[in-house]
Amino acid sequence: MILVTGGAGFIGSNFVLDWLAQHDESIVNLDKLTYAGNLENLRSLEGEARHIFVHGDIGDSTLVSRLLAEHQPRAVLNFAAESHVDRSILGPGAFIETNVVGTLNLLEAVRAHWSALPADGQAAFRFLHVSTDEVYGTLGPGDPAFAETHRYEPNSPYSASKAASDHLVRAWHHTYGLPVLTTNCSNNYGPFHFPEKLIPLIIVNALAGQPLPVYGDGQQIRDWLYVKDHCSAIRRVLEAGTVGDTYNVGGWNEKANIDIVRGVCALLDELRPRADGKPYAAQITFVKDRPGHDRRYAIDARKLEKELGWKPAETFETGIRKTVEWYLTNPEWVEHVQSGAYREWLGQQYGHRQAQKESTKA
Incomplete structure (x- = not known):
């Protein structure tokens, strides 16, 4: 038995699905089901006795302690x-509450159980903390x-909150001896991505x-990792990683955002052409x-390849084609996750930026 937190989100749900497809071992899945946590991601597991879903918060120490005592993961x-x-x-504030305070409470419940x-x-026993390259x-x-070994220099509230959680995990190992593992991944993509x-x-x-919004000049570069490759890396680190160590997980795919957008447009031109025959790239808006x-x-x-023998199975070209094809064949999932609140947020996030761009030009 293992306990997974956030197992209804994008990466977590892919991990749960892949784990149960490849292992006999059961999973207790604890998820708060915020806007990005979606039980539809796990619909194929309905009736699966090895998957025990619990609606709850990692910051709820009483709940986490009860799950640990009951299931003994x-x-x-x-x-x-x-x-x-x-x-x-x-x-x-929400990022501090979940990523910092929530991780603290989770660590304390796990430490008491482990002790x-x-x-x-x-x-x-192992505590594996999934983090980010940001x-x-x-x-x-x-x-x-x-x-x-790169020093931490977070530049956004999100990355600062994740950096804090990484430091807590490290401290709980060095101070209390909790057997931890940390992974820092690059940008994931794939099925069930909000x-x-x-x-x-x-x-x-x-x-x-609709317009395809691209920030600034679109030349921001990211390393792209297919989510199922990330899941396989986590399984390998859990299996054989050195306690207390950190492992970076990347796809060896550095690409500028604008090239990603144009590549997706080209795939859509091939797989689902526009009715008017125009290219989807015509919808790009900076x-x-x-x-x-x-x-x-x-x-x-x-390090991950040298010490544990892991490397990604997908190239970006194979992974992005699988991703686009998944969205084309799962329109119901997309429709269901696009609530009114989500559409309102999109307007708030990108609508005013387009207005600012036009105002600057004027």
Whole structure:
């Protein structure tokens, strides 16, 4: 038995689905079901006895302690997080509450449980914390990619909150001996990605005939990682990672945002052409850049490959085609996650930026 937090979100739900497809071991799945947590991601597990879903918050120490005592998991994997930079700029408090205070409460509940285990149980137990490359800050065009030894320089409320959670996990290992593992991943993409993030937003807006918003000049560079590759890396780190260590997980795919958008448009031109025959790229609209936008991220994942033998199975070309095809064949999922509140947020986030861009031109 393992306990997964945030297992109804994008990365967490992919991990749960892949784990149960490849293991006999059961999962207790704790998720708060905020806007990005979606039980529809897990619909295929209905009736699956190995999947025990619990609606709750990682910050609820009483609930977490009860789950640990009842199910006695051999590992806790923490995917639960507020994770969108733009939302963190509009409302940083929620990110501090979940990513910092929530992680603290989770660690304390896990520490109390682990401390009461017999010696062999303590030795076998693991706490795996899933984090982001954004804690490292930004890179210049010629800078080497982020290695695990790169200093932390977070530049957004989101990345600052994740950096704080990483530091808490490290401290609980060095102070209390809790057997932890940390992974820092690059930008994920793939099935079940909430359509506020770049790739699903472009797909959804393109099909709806809406503008495709691109921040600034679109030359911000990210390393892109197919979500199922990320899940396989986490499984490998859980299996064989050195306690107390950090492992960077990347896809070796550095690409500018505008090239991502144009590539998705080209795939849609091929797979679902516009009725008027025009290219989807005609819908691209440049909007005012967001405050403090990091220019470049890049992950050096050589440690993970050298020590644990992991490397991504997908190239960006194979992964992005699978992603676009998934959204084309799952329109009901997209429709259901696009609530009125989500549409209102889109207007708030991108509408005023387009107006600012036009005002600047004038």
